[in-house]
Structure formats: C-alpha cells, structure tokens
Amino acid sequence: MNYLFWNTDGKKINDYVCDLIIELSCDIVALAEYKGDIAELESKIKMVNNDFYHIPKIGCQRIDILTKYDPTKIHHLHETSNYTMKRIPHESLGFHSVVFVHLRSKLYMSDDALLEEARLLKADIDEAEKKCDDKTVVVGDFNMNPFEKGMIGATAMHSIPSRKISSRVTRTVNRRKYSMFYNPMWNLLGDIDEPPGSYFYNKSSHVNYFWNMFDQVIIRPSLLNNFIPESTAIIKKTANFSLVNDEGYPSVSDHLPIYFEIR
C-alpha cells in the first residue's frame, strides 16, 4: 500500500493532491494544516478513483485523512489534539495501525514541551498496541529532526536509524524495557539526493540547519519485512506542477510531501 503525508501550510492544494494521488497510486493520504474545500477535493479524486473517502475527524482537527477504504471499515483508536490513531485494513497484513501526527511548531513550543508530547504519544501507542498488535506505522510532522531527543530518546519515540538494531524490538535502559521504531528518514538527510529535507527554514541564529526533516515516517520492527525502504521519498514535483521554486526551496507549502510503501 502507498502512503502520502503532507503539511499543506493552509494553502489551496487540491489540484496538487489529486495529481499526487493519481501518480503515486496513493491508498492513504494525510494532510496537516489543510484549510481547503475537502468536499471539492473528495469529488475531484472520485472523478478518477471512485473509492476515496474522507475519514470523519473527532478530537484531532489538525489532520485530514483520505483513504480508499470506506470509513465504516476504519476503527478510531486513541487520540489527542496532536495525533490520531486509526486501525486501517491492509491488503497483506489484514489490519494495521496508522498513527497520524502533527506536533506543534517550535515557534510555539519549547524543545522540552515537544519532548513531553513525544513521550505522551509513545505511551499511548504502547497502550493501544496491547489491545491489538504492534503492526504500527507513525507518520506526520513531528516538528523535530530525526536526531532530536524526542525522536531518539528511549522514553520518547525511540526511532533508530538502523533496521538491524531496531529489529531487536526493545532496548533495556536502567532495567526498564523500551519498544523501538525504525526511522528510514535518516537515509534522506543531506544533499546527495535533493532535496536535503522536507522543510526549509532560514533563521538568523548560530545554529541553523536550513533544511529540516520534520516530516517523518517511523515503523515498528514487526513491519520491517513489509516496508520498502527504497520507496521512502520526499516529493518535489508532480507531472503538472513543481512543489519547489527555481532554487529548490518548497514553494507551494513550506513543507514537502513524504511518500512510502508497505507491501
């Protein structure tokens, strides 16, 4: 199955999303900060793909989810304002859990507060998995880079850049066991394959990464055999549109979409 996540920065992006869904044969699409006309988007998609639905939102208003699955087949699990967990059918897995995340911007939250949020999220995922299974994918705008404490820390997301290490499933720190994720986004850091990140922000500060990888997908070890690492990509164009300007910086939204496949 093919997945797409995009923080749309409140821009009108319906035509872009339609192109992306068709070109990438997306099965699940999540849009953060979407402020467009969702009914128009749904009808545009349905012109080429009859089975595409907007999933009703309850507590997490920050993310819109569209999928080829009828909403009656999707189970709503735990959520807060910043994330929502759904149990979604999958062609080979039966069902799997997808957690859609949009943590608040660093402009409004300290690094410590983001770390606390990441801990809450991880505790909630661990708890939800006790009632189903650990076939869990987490995708979204974490507003943290893969190397930050909230993404790496054992009590937080604990998402490791190595499939080999994350396949150990848990790691013990001070006699407590912590579950792990695999984070494939580390492979996309840097400029060998442009773009160097999913979000560009230039600030007058001593520490400036310019390109950040705030938009990430992380995967439970139980899904490593189904996950296609090479499929993970930051999308910068469709057949009809470019999502970056002449200098290569995001131009439609301030974030670029990310894409991945789980077979």
Added chain:
Amino acid sequence: MKNLWPDSFKAVDVQRPDAILVEQAKFLSTITEGLLYAMVETMSKAEIVTIHSKLFDFGYKLSIGAKNLDRYKYRVLSMSYGVPIYPCYIMLDQDIFMELRRDFGQTLTLTGMSIKVENGESLVDLLSLVFKSKKVDQVVSSLLTLSK
C-alpha cells in the same frame, strides 16, 4: 518497652484527586444518555515517569469514549500525585491547555505544560474550566454525531 507512637493518628480530611475525577467522570454518561462515557484509568509507574518525567506514587488519566466506537478514546488529561496527596500535577490535552491557559488564575502554577494544583478546590475549579472548554464541546459533539 514504652510505646513511642502517638496515641492516635487521623486520616487527612481531603478528597483524593482521583476520587474527584471518578465522581465527575460518571456525569458524562448521564448527560449523554449512555452514548458517551468518561473513564479514569490508573497509569503504570513507567507511564507516570514517561509522561510526567518524575516518579510520582499515583497516576491517573481521564479520557472520553463512545459506546458505539469500541476502542476509541480521547485523552483529556493525565494526573499524578505523591503521598502528601496535594499538590497534584495535571497535563491537559494541548488544545485544551492552549485554550485555557489564560484562565488558570493565580492559584495554578505552570511548569512547561504541567499544571500544579494545590488543593481539591482548585482541582474542581480547573476541571470545571476543562469540561466547559470549546475543545471538549467539539469532541463530545463529534462523538454524539458519530454515535447516532
């Protein structure tokens, strides 16, 4: 040997924070005619440390669920406290926190997103603000629509 203990001990005359939560949780089911419910769950020690970055003796979380949405829950808040009972510490859902933080008044101290509550009266005042917040209203309204 002589008894070194005092003649008697008295239990502290305060309502425990979790008892207040449980009491309030029951009302949601009543006012929604059983369609929705609020649940108070005990947090494990590991969960308390994870969420509050400190090992308190007791931890609870309050969530809203719907009878027709089997495994759904929206976490409104988590709460921890130690043997002295008060102060207790509350972490609200972030939208609720952002909506209400200017209304917390002088009695509540914030450390990051953690709210320090000094006594039962302040806790009741805080819960009243939380349950009447726009965010809780929006969640309850959405759940009622999906439950019909």
